[in-house]
Amino acid sequence: MSALEKSKAISNKPMIVKSLFNIGCCYKGLGDFNRALAYFNQVILEGEPIHATELLLVYYELSLFHLSQKEFIEGERFFKRGLEEAKNRKNDxxxxLLMVLEILFLKTANLSEVLSSLEKLENERGYPYMEDLALEAARYYNENGRMDESVKMYEKVMYARKQIQRGDCSYEF
Structure with a gap:
């Protein structure tokens, strides 16, 4: 019996939300974004009534996914929900993270602003996110023919990876 089934059997809402989130992350890691999105949306349905901590992660993931796919209406909708949730929880x-998304996808994508916003992630909790966001920025700049900026972002990816390999990070939420 899976963790999700066990959680549902005992009606443990926080564990149901965690299970749904973990399954969504697994599908994301496998590159099956449609299934990941389906599970992330279930996290919202189950998690909003109980104010689950996973909501911040899901809003961020859905913002990133939709904005990177140029689905700006959906992306901005999840961005705003994530921003509100992060402010309510005072989660710096x-x-x-949301500031980086805003600068890159909703504003000018100015390189110095992106780099400045990534600097705020230079800590043990931030390096894994820095790596992902710098890679996303590199792809964005590459797709838009901004090769010099893309190279700078790939350098930032390598920097973050080096910090992660040194053990200067934590994958805890």
Missing amino acids: LFLS
Whole structure:
């Protein structure tokens, strides 16, 4: 019996939300974004009534996914929900993550602003996110023919990976 089934059997809402989130992350890691999105949306349905901590992560993931796919209406909708949730919880990490998304996808994508916003992630909790966001920025700049900026972002990816390999990070939420 899976963790999700066990959680449902005992009606443990927080564990149901965690299980749904973990399954969504697994599908994301496998590159099956449609299934990941389906599970992330279930996290919202189950998690909003109980104010689950996973909501911040899901709003961020859905913002990133939709914005990177140029689905700006959906992306901005999840961005705003994530921003509100991060402010309510006074979560500086997620405020910083959302700032990067805002600069890159909803504003000018100015390189110095992106780099400045990534600097706020230079800590043990932020390096994994820095790596992902710098890679996303590199792809964005590459797709838009901004090769010099893309190279700078790939350098930032390598920097973050080096910090992660040194053990200067934590994958805890």
